[in-house]
Amino acid sequence: MASNLKEIIEQLKLERDILRDGGYGRSVRTPWQPTELFRDSVTCLNFGETVKKHPCNECSLWEWVPEDRQNEDIPCHFIPLNDDGDTIAGLEEIGDRDRAEQTLLDWLERTIAHLEEMARRGERPGEA
Secondary structure, eight states: OOSOHHHHHHHHHHHHHHHHTTOOOOOSSOTTSOOOTTTTSTTSTTTTOSSOOSOGGGSTTGGGSOGGGTTSSSGGGGSOOSTTOOOHHHHHHTTOHHHHHHHHHHHHHHHHHHHHHHHHHTOOTTOO
16 A cells, blocks of 8 residues: 555545535536546545646555556546445446445445454554
């Protein structure tokens, strides 16, 4: 993982709180454009940038991006969020933003719980 376990948990909790508090809504600067999950979040390394200034492999979400999707424009949109393999990209492609947000929220809850359990056991990222 790109960061230590505590930092990753805090970042995921912030993302979770954003979704719980109503999601992304519309940008004040560009209200005519829809927002993108993860990419338009303060947790994104490239938040507020018109072009990527930071490589996505420096992001703490990188560990969950499938290897065959790491060259995508927004690789975190291809993280499998559940046992069905749903991804942000797939759910938004079919136009189901509400389901995308709920599925992401569920993934965040499960992932945070798992990482907190790892921390309680004293495990470090990358360990079984």
